[in-house]
Amino acid sequence: MSAPVASLAVLSHAAGCRTHCPYCAYQCGVVMSQPGGGAWTVAGDPQFPVNNGQLCIKGWTAAELLGNPDRVTTPLMRTAAGKLAPAAWGEALDFVADGIRRIRAEHGPEAVGLFGSGALTNEKAYLLGKFARLAVGTPHMDYNGRFCMSSAAGAGNKAFGIDRGLPFPVSDIADAEVILLVGANSADTLPPIMQWFDRQKANGGRLIVADPRRSATARTADLHLPVTPGSDLALANGLLFLAIEERLIDEAYIASRTVGFDAVRSAVLTYDPPRVERITGVREAALRTCVRWLAEAEGAMILTGRGPEQQSKGVDTVLAFINLALALGKVGRPASGFGTLTGQGNGQGGREHGQKADQLPGYRLIEVDAHRAHVAKVWGVDPASLPRKGKSAYELLDSLGPDGGIRGLLVMGSNVAVASPHAGNIINRLKSLELLAVCDAFLNETSAEADVVFPVYQWAEEEGTMTNLEGRVIRRRAAAEPPPGVRGDIDVLREIATRLGAGDKFAFHSAPEVFEEFRRATAGGTADYSGITYDRIDREEGVFWPCPAEDHPGTPRLFAERFHHADGKAKFHAVTHRPAGEEPDADYPLYLTTGRYKEHYNSGAQTRLVGTLAAAQPRPRAQLHPHLAARLGAERGSVLVLETRRGRAEFAADVSHDVRQDTIFVPFHWGGRGAVNLLTNPALDPTSRMPEYKVAAVRVAAVRPPTDQEVPA
Numbered sequence: 001m002s003a004p005v006a007s008l009a010v011l012s013h014a015a016g017c018r019t020h021c022p023y024c025a026y027q028c029g030v031v032m033s034q035p036g037g038g039a040w041t042v043a044g045d046p047q048f049p050v051n052n053g054q055l056c057i058k059g060w061t062a063a064e065l066l067g068n069p070d071r072v073t074t075p076l077m078r079t080a081a082g083k084l085a086p087a088a089w090g091e092a093l094d095f096v097a098d099g100i101r102r103i104r105a106e107h108g109p110e111a112v113g114l115f116g117s118g119a120l121t122n123e124k125a126y127l128l129g130k131f132a133r134l135a136v137g138t139p140h141m142d143y144n145g146r147f148c149m150s151s152a153a154g155a156g157n158k159a160f161g162i163d164r165g166l167p168f169p170v171s172d173i174a175d176a177e178v179i180l181l182v183g184a185n186s187a188d189t190l191p192p193i194m195q196w197f198d199r200q201k202a203n204g205g206r207l208i209v210a211d212p213r214r215s216a217t218a219r220t221a222d223l224h225l226p227v228t229p230g231s232d233l234a235l236a237n238g239l240l241f242l243a244i245e246e247r248l249i250d251e252a253y254i255a256s257r258t259v260g261f262d263a264v265r266s267a268v269l270t271y272d273p274p275r276v277e278r279i280t281g282v283r284e285a286a287l288r289t290c291v292r293w294l295a296e297a298e299g300a301m302i303l304t305g306r307g308p309e310q311q312s313k314g315v316d317t318v319l320a321f322i323n324l325a326l327a328l329g330k331v332g333r334p335a336s337g338f339g340t341l342t343g344q345g346n347g348q349g350g351r352e353h354g355q356k357a358d359q360l361p362g363y364r365l366i367e368v369d370a371h372r373a374h375v376a377k378v379w380g381v382d383p384a385s386l387p388r389k390g391k392s393a394y395e396l397l398d399s400l401g402p403d404g405g406i407r408g409l410l411v412m413g414s415n416v417a418v419a420s421p422h423a424g425n426i427i428n429r430l431k432s433l434e435l436l437a438v439c440d441a442f443l444n445e446t447s448a449e450a451d452v453v454f455p456v457y458q459w460a461e462e463e464g465t466m467t468n469l470e471g472r473v474i475r476r477r478a479a480a481e482p483p484p485g486v487r488g489d490i491d492v493l494r495e496i497a498t499r500l501g502a503g504d505k506f507a508f509h510s511a512p513e514v515f516e517e518f519r520r521a522t523a524g525g526t527a528d529y530s531g532i533t534y535d536r537i538d539r540e541e542g543v544f545w546p547c548p549a550e551d552h553p554g555t556p557r558l559f560a561e562r563f564h565h566a567d568g569k570a571k572f573h574a575v576t577h578r579p580a581g582e583e584p585d586a587d588y589p590l591y592l593t594t595g596r597y598k599e600h601y602n603s604g605a606q607t608r609l610v611g612t613l614a615a616a617q618p619r620p621r622a623q624l625h626p627h628l629a630a631r632l633g634a635e636r637g638s639v640l641v642l643e644t645r646r647g648r649a650e651f652a653a654d655v656s657h658d659v660r661q662d663t664i665f666v667p668f669h670w671g672g673r674g675a676v677n678l679l680t681n682p683a684l685d686p687t688s689r690m691p692e693y694k695v696a697a698v699r700v701a702a703v704r705p706p707t708d709q710e711v712p713a
C-alpha cells in the first residue's frame with residue numbers, strides 16, 4: 001500500500017519541531033519540518049544525545065504516516081449489515097458507554113476488560129489504568145508490554161529491587177571492555193545504538209553475541225554463541241559454573257554487595273561443560289573464552305533482548321544472567337553491569353504507571369495496602385474501592401467471550417489480533433465479544449473486528465512524555481495538526497468516563513494537565529517522576545527517573561552505591577534449566593523462533609502502511625538452513641506451509657546459512673495467512689506471565705511453488 005505524504009497545516013515550526021520517532025524504545029530524536037508548507041519531512045536530531053542525528057529506515061520514513069490516505073478520520077460503528085460505517089462522535093461514545101454500563105449491570109464490572117500499549121505516552125498509560133479502576137471498576141487491565149518486557153522486569157525487581165531496562169545511559173556501552181549480548185539483534189532492531197557498539201570496538205572492546213541465528217548483529221561479533229532456542233538459562237549457568245571452576249568470581253563483591261550466592265553456587269554445580277554443550281549446542285572452548293573475556297574486563301556488560309526473555313522460563317533465564325553479572329562483580333561499576341534492551345516506544349514508562357493488572361502508578365503494587373492508600377488519596381477515592389489484581393495480557397484475551405467472562409473490551413493502541421500468541425484463538429475470542437471498542441489512528445486486524453473505532457491522534461500530533469530504554473523521560477511534542485474529526489485518547493477517556501458518571505475524575509483536556517496529577521501519583525514510588533517537569537525535560541534533554549524532587553538531578557546510573565532492596569544488597573536466585581513448554585518431537589521435529597525485520601515494527605500496523613517499508617519487505621519469509629531446505633525439497637521462494645499444534649501459516653522460503661539446521665525463523669509483523677503468531681505457543685512464565693514466543697515445535701506440512709502473486713518482484 002503506497003502512502004503519499006499529504007500536506008498538513010503548519011503549526012509555525014518553520015525551523016522544525018523537535019520530537020521523537022513513533023516506534024521503538026530507542027526513541028530517536030527527530031526534527032519535523034514542512035519545507036514550503038508541503039510534505040512533512042523527518043530528519044535525525046543531532047542535539048539529542050542518544051541517537052546523535054542517526055535514524056533507521058523506519059524513522060526516516062515516519063513522516064509517510066502523516067496524511068496517509070488510510071487514516072481513520074471519523075468514528076466508525078458496525079452496522080446491522082456487519083460493515084464499519086462512519087458515525088458521529090456522540091453516537092459512538094454513547095454506544096460504548098451504554099455497552100459498558102449494560103455489561104456491568106448484567107455481569108459485574110469484571111466482565112469489562114481494558115487493553116493498553118507500550119506505545120502510549122506516560123500520561124495516556126496512567127489515565128487508562130485510572131479509567132479501568134475508577135470509571136469502569138474492573139481489575140482486568142493489562143497491555144501488550146506484557147508480551148515484550150515482563151520477564152526482564154520481573155527479574156530486575158527480584159534481583160535489584162527495581163526494574164529499569166538499562167541502569168546506565170547507552171553512551172556507557174562505548175566504554176565497556178566486553179559486552180555479552182543475549183538474544184538481541186540490535187543492528188536490525190535499534191540500528192542507531194550501533195554507534196555506541198562501534199565506538200566500543202574502536203576503543204578495543206569485544207562483543208559476544210548469543211543467538212540461534214547469525215544475525216546482522218552476530219556478524220559484527222568477536223564471538224558468536226549459536227544457542228539452541230530455549231537453552232539460554234543453561235548457557236548462563238554453564239558460564240557461571242566455569243567462572244567458579246576457574247576462580248574468576250569476585251568473592252569480595254559477592255560478600256559486600258549481594259545475598260544468596262551459596263544457593264546459586266550449589267545450583268550450578270551440575271552445569272559442567274559437556275552437559276551445557278549438549279543442551280545449548282555451544283562448544284566448551286567458546287564457553288571458556290566467553291567467561292574469561294567477561295571476567296577479565298574491568299567493565300563488562302551483559303545485555304538481554306527478547307530471545308531469552310520471551311520464554312516460559314523467561315524470568316529465571318534473565319535471573320541466571322544477572323547471577324553471572326553479579327558473581328563476576330560487574331554490576332554498579334563504571335561502563336559495566338546488566339541491562340535489558342526494551343522494545344516498544346514507551347515500553348519502559350508503559351510498565352511503570354498502572355497499565356499492568358497488578359500495578360498502580362509509580363511502580364506501586366495493587367495488592368499492597370500502603371500503595372493503594374497513596375494512589376487512592378491522589379485520586380480522591382476510598383482505597384477499598386480500588387479493584388484488586390486482574391488477569392495478565394494473554395489470560396485476559398483468552399477470557400474474552402461468554403465462556404471466559406469478559407464480554408466487553410476497550411483496546412488502546414494495540415493490534416492484539418496479530419501480536420498475541422496463538423492468534424487464531426484470540427481472533428475467535430474477539431469475534432465473540434458483546435462489545436469491542438478500539439482507539440487507533442489506522443484500521444488494523446484488531447479494529448477489523450470492532451463494534452466501534454475511535455480515530456485518535458498519532459505520534460507527531462500529540463503532546464506527552466515517553467520513557468526511553470535508558471529510563472530517560474523525554475517529551476513527545478506536537479508538530480503536525482491532526483486531521484479534522486480526530487481526537488486525542490485523553491478526550492475519548494474523559495467523554496466515556498463522563499457518560500459512566502466518573503467525569504469529575506477525568507476532567508483533563510491536555511497531556512500537561514494529566515502529567516501534573518501523574519507526578520503526584522508517582523511521588524514516593526519506585527518509579528518516582530515527581531521531580532520531572534516538561535521544562536526540565538526541555539532544558540536537560542530528558543530526565544532519568546527516579547527523580548523525587550525538582551532540585552534532584554535525576555538518576556542516570558543506578559547501583560553504584562546500593563541496590564533497591566531494603567538492605568541495599570542485590571539478591572542472587574538459584575535457577576535451573578527446564579525444557580521449553582513445547583520441544584521438537586517426532587510429529588513436530590523443528591524449532592520455530594520469531595523476531596523482527598529492520599523495516600517493520602511490532603504488528604506492522606503502522607509500518608505496513610509506509611510505502612517505502614512495504615516495498616522493501618512486502619511479506620514475511622521463513623528463514624531455514626540450506627541442509628534443511630534440501631531435505632524438504634525447498635528452494636528460495638518456495639512456499640512453506642508451517643504447522644504447529646495451534647495452527648498453520650504460509651511463508652516464502654528464505655534459504656540461509658545464518659540459522660541453525662534445526663530451527664526456522666519467521667518475523668511477526670503480518671496478519672492473515674502470513675501470521676506467525678497463529679503458530680506460537682502461549683505457554684506462560686509463572687512469574688511474568690510472558691508467553692513463549694521464542695520457542696515452539698513446528699513441522700513443514702507442505703512445500704509448493706509460489707503462485708504468480710507470491711513470486712517476489
Ligand code: SF4
Nearest residue numbers: 021024027028056059
Ligand atoms: Fe530510532 Fe527506533 Fe525509530 Fe529506528 S525505530 S529511528 S531506532 S526510535
